[in-house]
Amino acid sequence: MLDQIGSKWAVLVMGELGRHGARRFTELRQHLGGISEKMLTQTLRTLERDGLILRTVYPEAPIRVEYELTPLGQTLRGPLKALTEWSTQHIEEVVDARQKYDERTRK
Template identity: 55%
Template sequence: MYLQDTSKSDNCTAMSDVLNRIGDKWSVMVVGMLGRNGTLRFNELKRLINGVSQRMLTLTLRNLERDGLVTRTIYPEVPPRVEYGLTELGKTLQGPISELWNWSAENHAAIIDARAIYDARENAIAQAEPRKIAYIGS
């Protein structure tokens, strides 16, 4: 099933619900790393994902598990070993996320250039416009 008509409330709700989970950068990074590396332990994931805090990774993994995208396996050892992997549903995201990563890598320089051009143009406009002062008449 595809969401053909985004003007329908149910379709927008479904899209928003899914994008709220898989659209944040940490979820994309977790699914991407698990897709590329297979089953990983928490600290392995933390090392692979630059800049993620322990708390944010914990919350992200918990939410991905809740949505059925990630499995959490606890091994009865001392100390306990916990591993994370993609579910079958999570594996279906590997293709789109891999494409997004590739697109990002291929187009990052062009995006940086476009931002610089935009910022320079906006700064030039801001400096060229005289300041407007509002007066309240009596």
């Protein structure tokens, strides 16, 4: 489960829904630059299956579908925010460690 919740796109989707509430597929795709339709669909299905987001279909013409965090998904907002803040604070150290590792292992 951690590999799914901790995936780049899952974190970004949940962050977007946590900050802005219910979103349509196209809104999510626009705000999450670089994600393909296929990857967004897979990510949304996984999060829905895990009970972290709710998919609501409105029987209108045209049909409207919105995604939002469930109460369970809301409980992850704090931990995900902390992870994001940690990443921001330590990105330079991580990049430096990666470069040093790559230099050592190339020989």
